Amino acid sequence: MNIRRQLLKLAGIGALANTANVFRIPNANAAAVDQSDEDPNDADSTGPFTPVHTLDGWTLPYRMNQGVKEFHLVAEEIEHEFAPGSTAKCWGYNGTTPGPTIEAVEGDRVRIYVTNRLPEHTSIHWHGILLPSGMDGVGGLSQPQIKPGETYAYEFTLRQHGTHMYHPHADEMVQMALGMMGMFIIHPKDGEAHRIDRDYCLLLHNWALHPGTYRPNPAVMVEFDLWTMNSKVFPAISPMVAGSGERVRIRVGNLSMWNHPVHMHGTQFAVTGSDGGRWPGTAWRTESTEIIGVGQTRDLEFVAVPGDWIFHCHMAHHTMNAMAHDLPSPVGVDQSAIEKQMQKMLPGYQAMGETGMAEHQRHAQMGHHKGPENTLPMMMGKGPHGDLEMGGMFTMVKVRDEIATGDFRDPGWFKNPPNSVARRISQNGDWGSPTRKPRT
Numbered sequence: 447m448n449i450r451r452q453l454l455k456l457a458g459i460g461a462l463a464n465t466a467n468v469f470r471i472p473n474a475n476a477a478a479v480d481q482s483d484e485d486p487n488d489a490d491s492t493g494p495f496t497p498v499h500t501l502d503g504w505t506l507p508y509r510m511n512q513g514v515k516e517f518h519l520v521a522e523e524i525e526h527e528f529a530p531g532s533t534a535k536c537w538g539y540n541g542t543t544p545g546p547t548i549e550a551v552e553g554d555r556v557r558i559y560v561t562n563r564l565p566e567h568t569s570i571h572w573h574g575i576l577l578p579s580g581m582d583g584v585g586g587l588s589q590p591q592i593k594p595g596e597t598y599a600y601e602f603t604l605r606q607h608g609t610h611m612y613h614p615h616a617d618e619m620v621q622m623a624l625g626m627m628g629m630f631i632i633h634p635k636d637g638e639a640h641r642i643d644r645d646y647c648l649l650l651h652n653w654a655l656h657p658g659t660y661r662p663n664p665a666v667m668v669e670f671d672l673w674t675m676n677s678k679v680f681p682a683i684s685p686m687v688a689g690s691g692e693r694v695r696i697r698v699g700n701l702s703m704w705n706h707p708v709h710m711h712g713t714q715f716a717v718t719g720s721d722g723g724r725w726p727g728t729a730w731r732t733e734s735t736e737i738i739g740v741g742q743t744r745d746l747e748f749v750a751v752p753g754d755w756i757f758h759c760h761m762a763h764h765t766m767n768a769m770a771h772d773l774p775s776p777v778g779v780d781q782s783a784i785e786k787q788m789q790k791m792l793p794g795y796q797a798m799g800e801t802g803m804a805e806h807q808r809h810a811q812m813g814h815h816k817g818p819e820n821t822l823p824m825m826m827g828k829g830p831h832g833d834l835e836m837g838g839m840f841t842m843v844k845v846r847d848e849i850a851t852g853d854f855r856d857p858g859w860f861k862n863p864p865n866s867v868a869r870r871i872s873q874n875g876d877w878g879s880p881t882r883k884p885r886t
């Protein structure tokens with residue numbers, strides 16, 4: 447995301463043009479890295495925070511106005527790309543879905559302007575944030591709806607820290623289905639108890655962007671086409687990069703319509719917090735999979751170990767792109783007769799699935815299955831050893847010894863040390879004498 451372009455865009459919003467301060471992005475401090483293994487909650491505070499890195503997204507600049515941190519969100523229709531080959535008319539904030547991450551510090555007084563450039567009214571609810579009832583953003587209850595063309599101001603003092611979200615509380619079904627949501631990160635006022643070297647955040651969402659269409663369908667309740675991290679699908683989701691030994695936090699929020707068991711390879715993470723703030727050490731859990739329920743956030747923390755480690759939802763359909771859900775299973779079915787019939791109508795048609803679906807990606811890449819326009823193949827992505835056969839909520843944590851602090855660039859594929867890669871022993875299915883349970 448080009449931050450400069452976003453700043454220029456914000457500068458064009460007339461209501462804020464007349465101020466002494468410019469919007470700026472929160473800064474990292476230069477505190478030393480603390481890699482001790484002691485209970486982080488017992489450690490001395492390391493002072494100011496490490497700013498969050500919104501995967502494939504951006505942080506909303508703010509400006510100071512007489513001691514108040516001012517932000518400006520603009521609700522508007524946008525053109526969004528889920529991955530090259532799939533774009534849609536979505537609704538978001540300040541040009542993107544998810545909207546920019548709001549980042550502030552416990553104790554801050556914040557004023558958030560919300561301008562509505564949508565064709566219908568809206569409001570914003572600050573999900574999980576403790577505030578006066580009239581600032582809660584429920585249209586019709588806590589405030590009048592924000593009509594098209596209007597700007598409202600929300601103002602409150604942040605009395606907590608943690609991983610929070612924002613979203614409309616007006617025609618919520620439509621507005622969230624079209625992409626209106628964002629993260630709201632509040633750092634602890636005394637700094638982190640244990641320094642975090644990389645602080646990522648991402649929002650999980652689902653979209654009913656049916657094959658061949660260009661606008662998500664808000665009426666769909668179950669059968670979604672795209673499963674996203676920060677509104678992107680694999681392979682368009684960037685890897686999360688870290689240096690070996692760095693302490694990494696991944697903050698995950700879920701404003702989709704499903705719960706997502708997020709699983710990470712290569713390490714065990716501690717679940718250390720949520721929109722309830724950072725949990726006491728006695729409440730931490732060591733896991734490799736954590737269910738992020740609808741409307742929940744979770745902080746996952748670990749010390750990075752070298753390698754390419756995948757990070758994905760464990761619902762197997764959530765790591766696929768658009769597909770037909772309601773067909774009979776082709777596995778084990780001889781489709782040769784059907785294939786001949788289909789080829790009369792669709793030259794080049796190839797039946798698939800008799801031996802499983804692994805051939806899908808290869809066929810799609812060879813052009814055998816020209817899907818509808820604006821539709822991604824179900825399986826995508828290439829690794830150093832071949833097709834990855836993935837899509838949707840799937841990315842990688844790439845950890846390298848030589849990554850510099852603050853470098854988020856994709857380092858390419860991991861070079862495994864010699865004799866540490868699974869290897870072929872035989873190409874004969876009768877090789878060896880494995881113990882098998884006799885048939886009765």
Ligand SMILES: [Cu+2]
Pocket residue numbers: 673704705706707759760761764839
């Ligand atoms: Cu999922």
